[in-house]
Amino acid sequence: MTYDLLLKGGRIVDPAQELDCIAHLGISGGRIAGISPDIGAGQARRTLDVTGLLVLPGLIDLHVHCYQHVLSSGLQPDSVGVHAGVTSVVDQGSVGVYTFQGFRKFIVEPASTAVYCFLSATCMGAPTQIFRTPALLGPELIDVEATVQLIQAHRDIIRGVKVFGETGSFSRWGGEVVALGKRIAAMAGVPLYVHTGSLLPVREPFALSPEDVLPKLLPMLGPGDILAHPFSFAPGGMTTPDGRVLPAVLDAMEQGVRVDVGHGLHFSFEVARKVLDQGLIPFTIGSDQHGDLDIPGMSTRSDTSLTLAMSKLLTLGLAFPQVLAMATVKPATARGLADRAGGLKPGMPADISVIALQEGRWTYRDCVGGTLEGRQRLVPVMAIRGGRVYPVNSAFLPSLEALQEGE
Ligand SMILES: [Zn+2]
Structure with a gap:
């Protein structure tokens, strides 16, 4: 031959x-x-x-932001893809039902990298401005029926649904956004990806303690759904302030809920060590690379690459084949494409x-x-x-x- x-x-x-x-x-x-x-x-x-x-096997990054020119967080897909040694990327939540067609035509189709997305449950996606206008992530901007239809029509690209399960959202809308996101995901037969750890400003008075957010949220999830940012220093995530993993998180993992590293802006070595010591091993290593997000000091030039995130996990003591699986076969499984990606x-x-x-x-x-x-x-x-x-x-x-x- x-x-x-x-x-x-x-x-x-x-x-x-x-x-x-x-x-x-x-x-x-x-x-x-x-x-x-x-x-x-x-x-x-x-x-x-x-x-x-x-x-x-071509590395797969389960968490990037690559809706370039539409979101200020959006990076050029090949700059986090093939030109960074990664053959496939998944945009997490930049795109919503109202903005998907541009993503397909101007991002996915011209890219040399295989680009997929987990669609935002909210119609406009999650623009950078969510910090100033949290209403963009609210339940009034969710259209369950239209979003399910879009996913069904574009399964070649859309592999899941993204929501924010964090204190700012819960202080405004309780668990409604997560519940609607889960309804969309269940109706479309795709996994739900949930950001954890405080992000939006909390609206006072907020009766819930940050540590109660995940116990309220987790019963809505099922096998194959994904929780992000286990090593986050932000309150309201998977750990208590002294670094104990919430028992509800470990229980959810027993039931088949998966965890993605979501390296990005949340990573703390101290939290990571404690979490790994308690036996919480993430399923995948998403890099969570994004642009400047309009945050002072956040440089679009800093290295937040997938291979850097993998190197950190090797250094934290995870075995070499384990780290490789977390960026190849496991993310291929997480987005339901293990038959055609993530292996040789x-x-x-x-x-x-x-x-x-x-x-x-x-x-x-x-x-x-x-x-x-x-x-x-x-x-x-x-x-x-x-x-x-x-x-x-x-x-x-x-x-x-x-x-x-x-x-
Ligand atoms: Zn992200």
Whole structure:
């Protein structure tokens, strides 16, 4: 057989198949055609030597914001996708039923990255201005019937529903927004993704304690639904102020509710250590990358990439195959596409991330001034999507030179 492209000599790791070997990977017609130590270079039209590099199923980022030019939080999808070593991204809640058509035409269709979304339960999506105009996230802006119809008509892109389950929302509307979001998700047969941790300003008087928000919310969720931000320093999330995981969260996980890291603006190493020690292991690692959000000090140039979030979780002590699964087969499962993404089985689309596992001394930073010293760092080198090769050159990633100098 003649392959279109041969990746030669890399370390091929696929958690979905429990595969970890040095071999060659052949691609034909945009699909994975074979993995073997015995493929000769003469059997391929093009060969790339990836000796010393990891050859992984294309990384999937379950949480980005990429409605560029419509939301100030919206990043260009390929800058958090193929040009950052990630073959597929999921926008979490930027898009609503009133704004979806532009997302499809101007974001999804032109992108080289596979772009999906979890649709906001609210019609306008979740624009940046929610901080100043919380009504944009209120129940009056939810149209259950129209949203279900849109999801049914665009299942190729819409894979779930997003809501905010946090103190500001509960102080205004109780659990109504989450309940309506869940109704949409259930009627459309997709999972619900729930932001946790205070975000909107709380309207006083607020009778509920922040720690009572999740116990009120969790009974509405079911297997396959997703809670975000377990390592958040914000009150009203999955932990008490002293870092204990709420028992209701662990119970929900027993019932099949999943947890996504949602790295972004909420990450605290101190909370992460305590949460991991109590046995809460997230299902997926969404990066929650977004633009400036109009927040002073929040730079659109800072590295909040998926590979950085993965490197932090490695440093926090999670096993290497576990971290890889959290950015490949598990997010593919979470959005219901495990049959066509997140693995390297022959016949699957040739979506591949080539990554360097660099040894050195790295100082990782969280969102509250905490630091973590690490010895390993995942650095993206290239992405292959449907057999096409894309260089890693996103402005959001530090250069290899900067990394080697210990940025
Ligand atoms: Zn987000």
